[in-house]
Amino acid sequence: MAPIYKVALVQLHPKPLLPAKNFAKAESFIKNAAREGCRLAVLPEYHLTSWVPDEPGFRESCADSALYLKKYQELAKELNICIVPGTIVEPQGDALHNIAYFISSNGEILGRYQKKNLWHPERRHLVSSADQPHEAFDTPLGRVGLLICWDLAFPEAFRELISDGAQIICIPTFWSTKDVSEEGYALNPDGETLFLNSTLISRAFENTCAVVFANAGGPPEKGENTSFAGQSQVSVPHIGSLGKMGRSEGMSIVDLDMNVLKIAEDNYKVREDMKGEGWHYAYTRIRDESKL
Structure with missing residues (x-):
């Protein structure tokens, strides 16, 4: 029988x-998640x-990125919980890199990903990982991939990971x-919420994977009256969204049934087809088939 993992979505207001x-504040949420038996935050x-x-x-506020990464490693080991500490902006010379990590429950860094698909205003400030491949990695919860925010809009990124x-697939996000544009917002003030909820479920179905989506939330005192989109959730095929939040800061704990x-996959056979000789998209066949 496939395991069931408790996952904590920490919708922090930074x-x-x-x-x-x-x-x-993040440390407090993670400690609460660990007390609830969560395997991942x-x-x-x-x-x-x-x-x-x-x-x-802003750049000065990013200067201690290595220190905070180490703090998260120590926290993961202390609490015996895996942590994806959102993203950490790391100064590299004159550049800034937006990095997501997967930290194991023993404090070891198992995965590192630099944001590839930068949102348009980010391109003046951040450096993309460009043509570096999307790579998955082994964790105590199985094989995991990392994406960040606007990567959600690129099905190719998911296909390469699966x-x-x-x-x-864990996706730390800062989505408003x-x-x-004003014209886009006027068409539908809830358009970005529609984008997120539609796309997250679609990605889960079309890749027979779980999408763990953690977005920033608004100040708790404002409730839902905020421009932060929130909607943190775990999306899975057949069922849809698990533990979906509103727009305000908080935490949701989800039971992720790997079965x-x-x-x-038994129904849709996406991974099976991708391994077949008749698969039409050759770049996804270069992976070691033993991992699929």
């Missing part, structure tokens, strides 16, 4: 340029600093309801 306070993109690249002091055997993924 305060701009205050990494110490944001880390302390996932935080949002930019959760330490928020995304305010034009603010004086061709490398990924069963779970107003990440579009659902097996049933989906």
Whole structure:
């Protein structure tokens, strides 16, 4: 029988340029998740600093990125929980890299991913991972892949990860309801919520995988009256969204039944077809078939 894993979605509201306070809040959520028996906790993109690249002091607020990564490693080992600490912005010379990590329950870094598909305003500030391949990795929860925010819009990224055997894909995100033009927003003020909920479920179905999506939330005192999109959830085939949140800060704990993924693959045979000689998209056949 396939295992069932408890997963914590930490929909944090990051305060701009205050990494110490944001880390302390994240630490509190993760400790609560561990007490509830969670095997994995996932935080949002930019959760330490928020995304305010034009603010004086933004680069300085990213300077201790290595220190906070080490703190998360120590926390994972102390609590015996795997952690995806959202993303951490790392200064590299004159450049900034937006990095997601997967930290095992023993504190070891098992996966590292630099955001590839940058949202248009990010391109003035961040460096993309460009043509580096999307690679999955082995974890205590099975084979996992990492993507970040706008990567969600690229089915190719998911296909490359599942061709490398990924069963779970974690996506730290910083997504607003107003990440579009005034004309786009006027068409549907809930358009970005529609985008997220539609696409997350589609990706789960078409890849027979679980999509663990952790977005930033708004200030808890404002409730749903915020431009932060939220909607953190675990999306799986056949069922849809598990533990879906609103827009406000908080935490949702989800039981992820890995047997659902097996049933989906038995039905849709996506991975089986990708290994076949008749598969039309050759680049997804270069992976080691033993991982699929």
